[in-house]
Amino acid sequence: MVRKKVLRKVSTIVILCMLSGLSAGCYDRREIDDLAYVIAIGLDKGKSNVLKMTLQFAVPTAIGNGQEGGGSNGEKSSIVTTVETPTIYSGLNMVNNYISKQVDLSHAKVIIFSKELAQEGIHQYIHAIMRGREFRPNMFILVARDSAEEYIKNVKPSLEINPAKYYEMNLEAFKYTGFTGNTQLINFYLQQECTCSQAVATLAAVNRYKTTGDFTVKHSTAGNKSRSYPLEGDFKAGHIPRVGEVHSEIMGLAVFDGGTMVGELDGEETTYYLMQTGQYHYSYITLPDPIVKDKFVVLNVTQNRKPAHRVRMEDGSPKIHANIRLDADILSIQSGKNYEYAGNVHILEKAAEDFIEKGMLQFLERTTTELNADVCAFGKDMKGQFLTWKEWQEFKWLERYKDATFEIDVDLKIRRPGLIIRSKPAYSTKGEEMY
């Protein structure tokens, strides 16, 4: 009995010693202060090696000081380094070799591929990233139209001290601009791996304009749409007519076929992409006044219902019908026409529906004829018509998509006129003036 008690005590002590040893720390112990946090990764084609990898690190001391544009001693809130390397992970090894802290990717917000690299194919890099434990699935995938390195070097946010927050907020802005998309790594990966859709990435670039005098519509996409002047969505990243402190910008989407970039969408096409995929939240949409020439009406458009798609095969070609239901509030009527009035509102609704339908049709036809990429994932609706995976695979949807034809039905309802319910003229010495 005494022996049993002693044995129990000894066992308890041994177990406690074992457990305390385990809880005191382990091989994987890493102090927060000993890590260098990457917030952006840029990948370009290398000159001396396969890849040129640029890493942007957060400088926590500068961010913590809360000084605009850096710390109290003029510290920058981020630093950038570039290496040439055969692979992403070997590049990290090289960087670890010359910076004092260990590189940590768990706070990386974006990964930027140069257009040149994307056009050669990035599937192998996406796979390597998905395999890595530190990469977050919600980091954004960007394609820099020029160079990823240049883009990262030009990310100098003036309204944000923390560059990581800048990326987060800037890349989520599609929810209220409609000009980029939710191109998180997980979405990109799932779209790319799906047999029913193709992937997209946010287009990024460094703005080229130095002064307002340099502005030109030469790089706008308005000409392709037979417009004499560009609307706000008729641009791609790098060509937005603007000057200011921040030179980096995002606008539009890069379209992929598998892992290879095959084309670009401008801001307006991106808005239609969002509407077709049900990711559109709300944004301002400018359209020509239906009655008065050269005047605009601006609507705040929202999409409260998911789009309805119907895909069927007709004579061996896919026939796609899409119904988009939108709500809108009036923001501006430059002509002063009383479109708010219940008897006139249908004129504006019809004009907006026609405008969006036309633009959407042009965009969808581009995806078949020029891009040959089902970015709107109509294949998902087709897939449900098959019973087994073998039948679906043999159908080869992605190959057939190029023959698809579309019927678009936009149903837009104007709900509210803003704070003005009747447009009235201003009065001058010349009489009534509306504009």
Added chain:
Amino acid sequence: MENKMVFGKWEAITLLMNMISTKIVLNFQRKVAEDAGTAGWILTIYISVLALLGFMVIEKLYAEFEGKDLLDIGEYIGGTVGRVMIGSVIFIFLVYIVTVVLREFSENLKIVTLTVSPISFVSLFFLAGMIVGAYLGLEALVRLHAIAIPVLTVTFLFISFAISQYFNISRIMPIFGTGLRNIFVGGFTKVSIFAELLILFLIVPYIRTHKNFKTVGYTSLFIAGFSLTMSSLIFLLVFPYPAAIEGFLPMYQLSRLINYGRFFQRVESVFVFTWGIVALLYLSAGFYFIVFTFKKTFNLTYYQPLIIPFAILIYTMSFLPPNLDSTVILETKYFRNTAWLVTFVMPIVILLIAKTIKKRKKEVKHSNG
């Protein structure tokens, strides 16, 4: 002395629930996607129904052997030889799966969080839990299950709801995946997913009545079947086939996607904690039944002296597979295709023989009387 210990239905149900459903945090969802494609969840429903049918047959046969575990019945059939034969089969069965799962959990933990630590060190965490659990005995283990399983269930329900923003019904299309033949003919052996039901046939003396046995069996099978089906459905609604078979650790991959604003993300850290508890509960209960089976098979008085030698044995054997993939194959390809023979066929055969013997004995007694 030990057989006087009893526990309630709830404790037994939670024990079996955890033993059967642990694979949710391992590779189950990926494996059913590999077997049936987009119809992985239909395959899970099918094998759950098969498991319920199998248990229905066993439960009917068991009615005449209330309070007896499989080893007792083995002894009834063939004396010591019968007990040793059946005990040895169960012992090998348990050693195999506990060894493989110990390695799997350790490897997974190394991939997910303890990347630098040697695998032998990571395994020690689980081994310590297994040893302590076995020393504390079955009563402590089942009571711990009764407390922990509701908490773990809530955690997994939370992950499942939080991930719902990624659900897309088109991802489970085409509805019959790799085909009806693959699901209903090829999928038959996958009923081995419910292999741990065997534990129920070892705890019969502790849950006393046949009514309790029935309730525990049906309830735990139903809940486990439901959990397995929901987990495979949720996984396939998020990860489209064939991407679904590409990723490792489905539940971990799902928890990594949870992201509500800038302040609510990185939930997988909670998942890893929960996952560790599930692993500890599974391994400690599994290890207890190894030493318990050995003790009962060879009619030993105490099981405690077996704990350390068996722990060392299992720890060492867990390092035999050269890598993680070989370990996963040992479980999914071999064990999960053949274990149904031990869990369902063996008890049915034993019970049928025992029933025949009992009937004959009755007839002999009747004719003599």
